Amino acid sequence: MTRLFNPVVFLVTLRATLGRRQALLLALPALILIGVAALLTATAHSPVWPPEFLGVFGFTVVLPLTALIIGTSVLGAEIDDGSVVHLLATPVPRLAVTVSKFSVAVVLTVVFGAVPEYLAGVIATGATSRLTLGLLAGAAVAAVVYNALFVMLSALTTRAIAFGLLYLLVWEGLLANLVAGARLLSAGQYSLSVANAIAHNSSLNAHLTLGTAAVMGCVVTVAALALGARRLSKFSLKGEAA
Amino acid sequence: MTSVELRGASRWYGSVVAVNDVTMTIGPGVTGLLGPNGAGKSTLIHLISGFLAPSRGEVTVSGEHPWRNPDLFRRLGLVPERDSVYAFLTGSEFVAATARLHRLRDPRSASRRAIEMVEMTAAADRKISTYSKGMRQRIKVAAALVHDPEVIVLDEPFNGMDPRQRLHMMDLLHAEGTAGRVILFSSHILEEVERLSGTIQVLVGGRLAASGDFRAIRRLMTARPHMFLLRSSDDRRLGAALIGRPSVTGVELGTRGLSVQASDYGAFTREIAALTRDEGIRLQELLPADESLDAVFSYLLAAS
Incomplete structure (x- = not known):
């Protein structure tokens, strides 16, 4: 367990992430989602808008952005300000550091992304249903896969937010919609497929089977975390050059 | 270990x-x-x-x-x-x-x-x-x-x-x-x-x-002169005696005493006691003037 997870790293990272000034930003996409859902509930009369709105806006905008903000800050912020050295100057295995920080990102994305997605579903449909439970499960999957990718990006580059945004716009937003093969490597499609497997709602626009989504989601998550940990184990400090 | x-x-x-x-x-x-x-x-x-x-x-x-x-x-x-x-x-x-x-x-x-x-x-x-x-x-x-x-x-x-x-x-x-x-x-x-x-x-x-x-x-950097500050009962006479020694390359008489440049640290520190005794001069103070790290460091910088 200690090679994979470290509770001290988890708690310190949790406090660091929630203690930053930008922490208020975490709730912003969720508040917009719930606000728009409430507005549409009061004004729209079509029965198909909840899965369309929550599937498209929730799964392709709110969840990825929330995961991007959180996933790039749990490790990236400490690398940027240099405080990660205090953590890395201890014998904690780098995989445990990566997985612990990833766990914080998943928990916070579930709280600020998946739970609001569920609440917006409840507001839109008036009750807990297969759709709302599907949205919750799919959003939880999105929290896992997206954060694995964003934590990996933080370990690979100091421009994780820029590359993450580019990935969301180009890969998830464009290629995964246009190229069938790209859907195999799309975190958005994994989460929609899981949501659809529970909700059985064609408006969710899922293109992968549950089995494919589950296997590929696991493979991508494990590979991203392994790569992130490997990169973290090579973390270097540059001194002044002669 | x-x-x-x-x-x-x-x-x-x-x-x-x-x-x-x-x-x-x-x-x-x-x-x-x-x-x-x-x-x-x-x-x-x-x-x-x-x-x-x-x-x-x-x-x-x-x-x-x-x-x-x-x-x-x-x-x-x-x-x-x-x-x-x-x-x-x-x-x-x-x-x-x-x-x-x-x-x-x-x-x-x-x-x-x-x-x-x-x-x-x-x-x-x-x-x-x-x-x-x-x-x-x-x-x-x-x-x-x-x-x-x-x-x-x-x-x-x-x-x-x-x-x-x-x-x-x-x-x-x-x-x-x-x-x-x-x-x-x-x-x-x-x-x-x-x-x-x-x-x-x-x-x-x-x-x-x-x-x-x-x-x-x-001390190992013998190629460069070592500076010492001396005060004695007769700085002028001591200066004259010191300049005749091969280990000494320069002497300056100032208000604070004698500034001596020595080319050989070991020889100078061995000779000074005998010299003052032979000349009948009382040595009151002998300080290495450039023994600080600043001096060591500037020598090393210049040499590298």
Whole structure:
């Protein structure tokens, strides 16, 4: 367990992430989602808008952005300000550091992304249903896969937010919609497929089977975390050059 | 025996060489790492603490390679130069968290002991964000000491400390060195290195320019003159007698006494007693005028 997870790293990272000034930003996409859902509930009369709105806006905008903000800050912020050295100057295995920080990102994305997605579903449909439970499960999957990718990006580059945004716009937003093969490597499609497997709602626009989504989601998550940990184990400090 | 060894260690970034073919052994006690900005001090510390891989050569700490070896931190404590600590934690939370990351049996008492060592007990329950720079340095040192490491590496540890804190930190490092630990610290303040450490490693332009006891290093540089200040019962006559000696290359009579330039440190210090006795002059004061690290350092810089 200690090679994979470290509770001290988890708690310190949790406090660091929630203690930053930008922490208020975490709730912003969720508040917009719930606000728009409430507005549409009061004004729209079509029965198909909840899965369309929550599937498209929730799964392709709110969840990825929330995961991007959180996933790039749990490790990236400490690398940027240099405080990660205090953590890395201890014998904690780098995989445990990566997985612990990833766990914080998943928990916070579930709280600020998946739970609001569920609440917006409840507001839109008036009750807990297969759709709302599907949205919750799919959003939880999105929290896992997206954060694995964003934590990996933080370990690979100091421009994780820029590359993450580019990935969301180009890969998830464009290629995964246009190229069938790209859907195999799309975190958005994994989460929609899981949501659809529970909700059985064609408006969710899922293109992968549950089995494919589950296997590929696991493979991508494990590979991203392994790569992130490997990169973290090579973390270097540059001194002044002669 | 615990030691830090570098054998032909080099580190370069593209075509820029930061550390160039450095070979040194650092044993128990306090060793000062000295050099101007850009000399490669921090790079050397990062190589030793496993935060950089050598481009060529070998770095070992007690026989182990530090690069990609986090287990080494069980025996090594690092105080990084960068002043970024988890500011949202209190001092005691930070040190106790470090103790837990080291999986110490009793992290609370280990952290209390380390905080006492750096005299931060009174401020331990305050958030680090409220600390002065000197206090943050001390809490970083406490975190590096909490697991009682055999090797302690400190990058500019006295930055931001007031004179009293510096003296205390010097005493602490001196005591740790005397207790048999390997203490390596870098500092750009020469008098600190001089006061704390008899052994120095001087880096100039990424190369090891000198190594060992700094006074011995100074004496070894016989190619350059050594300056002495003398006061005696008859400075003028002593000056005349001294200029006739082969070991003396210049004498200047001033208001504060005689300034003597000697080309041979050993010969001059041996001869001066006999000379004053033979001349019937009473020697009141004999001071090496350029024995400070500043002088040693400028000579080494000029020679490299």
